[in-house]
Each structure stands twice: as C-alpha cells, then as structure tokens.
Amino acid sequence: MxxxxxxxxxxxxxxxxxxxxxxxxxxxxxxxxxxxxxxxxxxWAFDYPKAQIVPAARWITQFTKWLINDATFGLFTFTDLTRFIAAVINFPYQLVLSLLETGVMSGRGSNAVQYLPPVSWIAVTAIVTLMGLYAGGRRLAVIVALCFLFLAVFGQWSSAMVTLASILVAVPLGVVGGLLLGIGAYRWRWLERALLPVLDLMQTIPVFAYLVPILFLFGFGATAAVVATLIYAMPPMTRVTMLALRQVPPDVRDLGNMIGCTRHQMTWRVLVPSAKDSLLVGMNQVIMLSLNMVIIASMIGAGGLGFDVLAALRRLDFGAGLESGFAIVALAIALDRLSQAFANRTAKPVPETKPRGFVARHPYLLAALVFVVITGVAGLFFPAIQAYPEGLQLSTGTFWSRVVEWINVxxxxxxxxxxxxxxxxxxxxxxxxxxxxxxxxxxxxxxxxxxxxxxxxxxxxxxxxxxxxxxxxxxxxxxxxxxxxxxxxxxxxxxxxxxxxxxxxxxxxxxxxxxxxxxxxxxxxxxxxxxxxxxxxxxxxxxxxxxxxxxxxxxxxxxxxxxxxxxxxxxxxxxxxxxxxxxxxxxxxxxxxxxxxxxxxxxxxxxxxxxxxxxxxxxxxxxxxxxxxxxxxxxxxxxxxxxxxxxxxxxxxxxxxxxxxxxxxxxxxxxxxxx
Structure with missing residues (x-):
C-alpha cells in the first residue's frame, strides 16, 4: 500500500x-x-423587461397594511399584540432609565416633577469599577473607571446613560431569545434548517430596511429601537448556541445519560453549563452589536449618544460628533472588557468553614449599595456629587473641527x-x-x-x-x-x-x-x-x-x-x-x-x-x-x-x-x- x-x-x-x-x-x-x-x-438580456418585473414592493406594503389594519386573532388584533409587546419592553426600559438618567418622575413635559434623583455619577462609576475588580482584578477596574470618568469629564454622561439603559434592556432579551432559539435549533433539525436562511437575512439585510416595518408595528420611540436592536444582535447568539451545544464533549453527554437525566435536565443542567464559556462569548457579541445599533436606532427615537452623533452629522459639526463617537468607544471598551472578564472568570474554591454572613458572602454587592446610599444622600446637599459639574467639563470638539477646517483650507x-x-x-x-x-x-x-x-x-x-x-x-x-x-x-x-x-x-x-x-x-x-x-x-x-x-x-x-x-x-x-x-x-x-x-x-x-x-x-x-x-x-x-x-x-x-x-x-x- x-x-x-x-x-x-x-x-x-x-x-x-x-x-x-x-x-x-x-x-x-x-x-x-x-x-x-x-x-x-x-x-431583454441587457434591460430586464418592465412588464415582467415582480411587484414585490407593492405586495409587501399591502401585506404590512393588512397586518396593521385588518389582521386579528379573534380576541385581539395584530396591532394590539405588537402594542402589548412594546409595553412589556417599555416597562423595564423606563425603570432602568429612571435609575440611570431621569430619576423617579411624575407627570410629563413641563409638568413633570422629580421625586427621587437618579443614581449619582459617582455611584455608577463605583459600581462598574467594583464589577471590574470582582471579575478581572485591579487593572480591569482602573480601565472601566477611566472609561466612565471620560463620559463624565467630557460632558457625555446623560446621553451615555440613555444609551446604557437601552443596552441593559436589549442585551438580556437578545441573549435569552438567542439562547432559546439556539437550543430549539439544536434539538430539532427542521427548525435549524428553517432558521439558518432567516439568520443569514437578519445579518445581511441593512438595518434601515426593517426600521419602517418596526415603526409601523411598534410606533416611534425607544421601544421600537430596542426591537430593531434585538433583530440585529440576536442572530450571533443563536449561532453560537447551536455551535457550543454541538461541541460539548461526548463523555459529558454520556455521563448525563448514565445518571438518568431527562431531556430538560440534560439541556439545562448538563449541556448549557458545559457550554457556558462559548455562550458568554456570544453574549459579548450581543453587547457589541447592540452598541453598533445606537446611532441607527436614534433615527426612530432611541436618543442617547447615537442621537448626538446623528445631530452632529446633520449640522456637520465634526468635533461634537467625534466626541460623542469616542464616548461610544469608551462605553464599548468598558462593556466589552467586563463581559469578557466575566466569561473568562473561574470561581475560586471556598474552604469549608462555619457558615458565613451576608457581608462575607457578598462584599462587592454591599459596597455598591453603600456607595448608592451615601452618594444619594450627599447629592441632595452637594450637587457636584449627584451630577458632574458643568464648569469642570472638558471639550475637544472645537479643536477637531478646526483641524478639519485647516486641512480643507x-x-x-x-x-x-x-x-x-x-x-x-x-x-x-x-x-x-x-x-x-x-x-x-x-x-x-x-x-x-x-x-x-x-x-x-x-x-x-x-x-x-x-x-x-x-x-x-x-x-x-x-x-x-x-x-x-x-x-x-x-x-x-x-x-x-x-x-x-x-x-x-x-x-x-x-x-x-x-x-x-x-x-x-x-x-x-x-x-x-x-x-x-x-x-x-x-x-x-x-x-x-x-x-x-x-x-x-x-x-x-x-x-x-x-x-x-x-x-x-x-x-x-x-x-x-x-x-x-x-x-x-x-x-x-x-x-x-x-x-x-x-x-x-x-x-x-x-x-x-x-x-x-x-x-x-x-x-x-x-x-x-x-x-x-x-x-x-x-x-x-x-x-x-x-x-x-x-x-x-x-x-x-x-x-x-x-x-x-x-x-x-x-x-x-x-x-x-x-x-
């Protein structure tokens, strides 16, 4: 041979x-x-015959109008369903936004009254710093703290908190939705064959293309922006889940079968924990893709840093746009490093001793709560603790605009x-x-x-x-x-x-x-x-x-x-x-x-x-x-x-x-x- x-x-x-x-x-x-x-x-081979053109655009528009005006499930219409979904998404968004930016408000517009202020900039910075210290040590804590200090010092804090609120709502929904779809595709081959072309289209169709249907179905505002973000950011999590579950070693599956795991137990107690590292990488991808959506989503009411960049583009203010862009970069670096650190973190073995109290078991959580309470009370008397003083803010926007002008001249x-x-x-x-x-x-x-x-x-x-x-x-x-x-x-x-x-x-x-x-x-x-x-x-x-x-x-x-x-x-x-x-x-x-x-x-x-x-x-x-x-x-x-x-x-x-x-x-x- x-x-x-x-x-x-x-x-x-x-x-x-x-x-x-x-x-x-x-x-x-x-x-x-x-x-x-x-x-x-x-x-005809050079110019496609106009009489033979498929009127797909008209069909899609008519179908969308039918969904909005006539589609019904008996007890409720399709529009009622989308409005209900919008309300479900809007509740956690408003809650997170109240904590980070607006505070607890009563009323709207000029009649709005603030009963409680948002979490202070010092407390938010301290919380993310403690998260960095817990997940990655001192170096990560310093990096994350510097990123959030950049947002405060350069006057981007308020817009950054609006963007962060959208991310904190969209990412868990995207991760859970992608995880469930991935598990379903792993279990049922027919679902995988149906999902793969849909995932290809979701990742290749420009986001602008489905903003209009989303506006029709969910209205104008932050909720519609969160839905658009989910459509854009969920496919990677679905793909990662399918791949991660297939890569679980066969001996782990055999062990689950030997101890008599049911199908539900095999999925949630064996396969998902074994694929945790890869799934956390997928979560990181959802975070980064959600951040990429902040500007486009601002066109349908998201607000935040994306709206600032879009507004700067409309008035050709390069300096302001670049500063808002750098703020998005700072937020992206902080969230990316934190998610990677949590993905790579291994639990430290705890020696068996006598039962420990709440303080010993959750020192970082307790420290974060202390920061929130102390800075919240102190902020009532010292405004600089609650919100970074405008007089101490820096800006390089004028410098960058003048650089472009000098090159142009x-x-x-x-x-x-x-x-x-x-x-x-x-x-x-x-x-x-x-x-x-x-x-x-x-x-x-x-x-x-x-x-x-x-x-x-x-x-x-x-x-x-x-x-x-x-x-x-x-x-x-x-x-x-x-x-x-x-x-x-x-x-x-x-x-x-x-x-x-x-x-x-x-x-x-x-x-x-x-x-x-x-x-x-x-x-x-x-x-x-x-x-x-x-x-x-x-x-x-x-x-x-x-x-x-x-x-x-x-x-x-x-x-x-x-x-x-x-x-x-x-x-x-x-x-x-x-x-x-x-x-x-x-x-x-x-x-x-x-x-x-x-x-x-x-x-x-x-x-x-x-x-x-x-x-x-x-x-x-x-x-x-x-x-x-x-x-x-x-x-x-x-x-x-x-x-x-x-x-x-x-x-x-x-x-x-x-x-x-x-x-x-x-x-x-x-x-x-x-x-």
Missing amino acids: TDVPAASIGKPPASVMRHGAVALGIALAVFILFWKFGEDLAP NFFDALEAFKNALLLNVLIPFKRFLLGLPWAGVVAFLAVAGWVLRGPGLALLVAGLTFLIAATGQWEKAMITTYLCGISVLFASLIGVPIGIAAAEKDRLWRVVQVAIDTLQTLPSFVYLMPAVMLFRVGDFTAMIAVVAYSIVPAIRYSVLGIQRVDPRLVEAGKAMGCTEWQLLTRIKLKLAMPEIMLGLNQTIMFALSMLVITALVGTRDLGQEVYIALTKADPGRGLVAGLAVAFIAIVSDRLISAGAARTRARLGIAEEVR
Whole structure:
C-alpha cells in the first residue's frame, strides 16, 4: 500500500481543478462575446423587461397594511399584540432609565416633577469599577473607571446613560431569545434548517430596511429601537448556541445519560453549563452589536449618544460628533472588557468553614449599595456629587473641527485633484462598465463559477438570488452598489493587507495597529462620514472614502491572523534552504495564509455593504439610497426589497468567496477549520 503524503489529504484531483478552470475560462469568453455583440440579438438580456418585473414592493406594503389594519386573532388584533409587546419592553426600559438618567418622575413635559434623583455619577462609576475588580482584578477596574470618568469629564454622561439603559434592556432579551432559539435549533433539525436562511437575512439585510416595518408595528420611540436592536444582535447568539451545544464533549453527554437525566435536565443542567464559556462569548457579541445599533436606532427615537452623533452629522459639526463617537468607544471598551472578564472568570474554591454572613458572602454587592446610599444622600446637599459639574467639563470638539477646517483650507487643491483623478480614471469607468453588463450574462457566469467551486447547489443559489435582483427591478441600483462596494473593497485590501503583513512580522507594530483597529471598529459608522463630507463634499468619492475607512479593519485583522498561523516549521525549512525574507513571504507565508486573507476579503465586503446604506446620506444613487428613501416615505415594501437585494449581493459574495477559500485550503492541503 502506497503512503499518501499528508499535504495531499483532502486535495481534489488535479484534473478536476484543471477542468474547472477551463470551464470558467470558456464561460468568461462566452460572456465577453455576448456582452460585445449580444445587445442587438437579445436586448431583454441587457434591460430586464418592465412588464415582467415582480411587484414585490407593492405586495409587501399591502401585506404590512393588512397586518396593521385588518389582521386579528379573534380576541385581539395584530396591532394590539405588537402594542402589548412594546409595553412589556417599555416597562423595564423606563425603570432602568429612571435609575440611570431621569430619576423617579411624575407627570410629563413641563409638568413633570422629580421625586427621587437618579443614581449619582459617582455611584455608577463605583459600581462598574467594583464589577471590574470582582471579575478581572485591579487593572480591569482602573480601565472601566477611566472609561466612565471620560463620559463624565467630557460632558457625555446623560446621553451615555440613555444609551446604557437601552443596552441593559436589549442585551438580556437578545441573549435569552438567542439562547432559546439556539437550543430549539439544536434539538430539532427542521427548525435549524428553517432558521439558518432567516439568520443569514437578519445579518445581511441593512438595518434601515426593517426600521419602517418596526415603526409601523411598534410606533416611534425607544421601544421600537430596542426591537430593531434585538433583530440585529440576536442572530450571533443563536449561532453560537447551536455551535457550543454541538461541541460539548461526548463523555459529558454520556455521563448525563448514565445518571438518568431527562431531556430538560440534560439541556439545562448538563449541556448549557458545559457550554457556558462559548455562550458568554456570544453574549459579548450581543453587547457589541447592540452598541453598533445606537446611532441607527436614534433615527426612530432611541436618543442617547447615537442621537448626538446623528445631530452632529446633520449640522456637520465634526468635533461634537467625534466626541460623542469616542464616548461610544469608551462605553464599548468598558462593556466589552467586563463581559469578557466575566466569561473568562473561574470561581475560586471556598474552604469549608462555619457558615458565613451576608457581608462575607457578598462584599462587592454591599459596597455598591453603600456607595448608592451615601452618594444619594450627599447629592441632595452637594450637587457636584449627584451630577458632574458643568464648569469642570472638558471639550475637544472645537479643536477637531478646526483641524478639519485647516486641512480643507490648506490642501483643498491637492485633495480636489486627487478626488478628480480617481473619479475620472477609476470610479466612473468602472461604474459604466458594470452598468453595461447584461443581467442574463452575469447570472449565467455566476452560476458557472458556483458550479466550478462547489457544484450544482451553489450554482442554483447564486443564479437564483442574482436573478431575483433583476426580476424585482433593482438591477441598475444593484450594479451601482456593486461598483461602490468593489472599488472600496479593492482600496481597503490594497491598504489593509500590507499593513496586516507588516504588523504580523513585528509584535510592537501589531500592538499599535491593534489599538487603532479596535478603535476604528467601535467608532459609530456615521462618524466616518463627517470628515469625508467636510473635505470632499457629497458624492460617490466621499462614500468610497467612508466605506474604506470603515471596512479596512477585517482586511488587516485576517491578514495578521493568516500570517501568524503559518506553521513555523515550514518557515524554518525555507530558511534552511536559503530563502531570502522576500521569498519566505511570497512563496511560503502568503500562499499558506491565502485562505485566511480570502475570508478577510469576505468580511471586508460585508462591512462595506453595511456601510454603503449609511452613505446614502451623502448622495449615492444605489440600493442604500432606496432603503433610506423608503424610511423617509414610510414605504416598507420599497425598503425591504432594496434591503433584500443588498442581502442577496452579500450572500452571493459570501458563498463564492467561502467556496474559493475552501478550495484553496484543499489545494494547499490545509485542514478545514470549524467556524
């Protein structure tokens, strides 16, 4: 029996790979010929017949109006149900908001009377500091305390507490809902098959697209914003739950069966506790995604820091917007580090002694209560204890605004020349190229690519989704979206991949880059628009600059991950063979890191598509603008159809790139990882 080299395990036959490349080449040649000479022979393949367009937007709008006006369950209507859900969510939100920001109030508007003040800023800071000390020690306590002090010192406390109230309500609901859905999908295979495409759509449809239906169903206000946050933040928790339960070791399951656990006991006393670490990571993801929603949710009444950033964008006050953005970053850092610390915390063994009292068992809780009571009483006599004094607040908003103004005044000609050169030589030609492609040819070519990469299943999926974009009348705007996304991803990759490669080789540089990209990843998306608009006005170029700044993070992160995962033994073997540093990089490291870099490209596309909807505010004419117009006109059908078109673009690119990465792994003999 002949031994098979380890590197060839899982590698497809060379003949199959050659045949796939030949098929793809033939399809490309046929596509080019059809593009050049087919418009006279088959004009319908270039412009989808208007008479055949599926009126999906009208159907969705009519269905939404039927739900609101006519749908009933006998004893109550569908509107009554949504209003009840809104009231259930509103109760804990108002309770938390009273504790953190408004206090206990009676009456509304100018007639409102405050009976009890909110928890003082000193007490809130002390509570989160004690949580940091309990979960992660002194270092974490100092980090969390500094983050909350930043909110107070820079005048962001009140808005931050409104945002924190939304997070404290949305996160438990998102975690519990995602956990229950994940457990259900783990138990029943049919539920998992039904959930997976829904989760894909929830994570790829732009949030703007379902804000209109949420407004219709839940009204305007913080409750609707919490519902939107749940839809956006729940899918990762559901996916993590399914994966975590499957990864519970078989011997743990066998132990549960041996001791006679029922199905309920097996789930809640064996599987869930065993998967606790992974589930806490999922909770961390819910927290971070909820924070990403604070600005978009402000458009439907959430208030808080998101509203401050949005208001600054509307008046082009870059300094104020950046300060509010940094406040969101500070809040994100504090909550992220706290959730990670609780996820990684291991309980310390307690020696068996005589029964301990409440103080000995709960010292941190007691200290927090003492802070609340003492500062609450002292705040009645000393206002500075209750609320941070305005006279001691700092602001750097004016400085940042003047920096942008100085750049604009002194480098206007250079910036304008750079902008015009890229527009005339790159952006506009690429846009015209994509708009001139036949929709039927694109559908056929993507089908062939899917067949070559993974077989008929992927071919049918990508062809079907691409056809639906054309059939719903969204082809032209989808091509503009593809053009903006493609150009932005190209520049993000050209900048991000070299930075990632350099950072992977030098630990000190990687630490600096990591701080920078962590900050970029937590900055609200609207913040990127303000300097771009102030420097370049509105238009496609401005949108591209904002998208590149927002989507460069995964290009850097995955490049570093790919280079760092290269087997050191292969690098040492290359050095032993006399390879130069450049040869080691290009012939060993980059080749082996290519699957990770491709997955980074995939994530860069996802980030770019999510940001493109935001850039509709600066004058783009793509699907993002359709979604935004639908929001302003309260047209749920128009918004959802445009949002689904964005989701289809994301799913097609995700499936093709993932298949390409898997094929590259197989060619290189790298084992596929569980993701």
